[in-house]
Amino acid sequence: MAHTFRIELTLENLKVIKLWYHLAQKDREVTRADNETITKIKALATSAQEERNADLRLFRRRRE
Structure with missing residues (x-):
């Protein structure tokens, strides 16, 4: 049985994930x-x- 999940990420969420990723990689190749x-x-x-x-x-545009 296949399950489909949809996860909504905000731009701020993605920025934090990117920062975390860079910090996690700091001490290794x-x-x-x-x-x-x-x-x-x-x-x-x-x-x-x-x-x-x-x-x-x-x-x-809708407001104009």
Whole structure:
């Protein structure tokens, strides 16, 4: 049986995860998997920021 979970992360959540990730990697050598993970986190943060900006633009247009 397959379960699907949807987790909503805010831009602030993603920034904190990114900071935590960098701090956790501080005292060891970075691996390829580490680089792939941070790339995914950055992509999620970028996507969240773009979605937020689009929502703000749409909201402003409706108010005009």
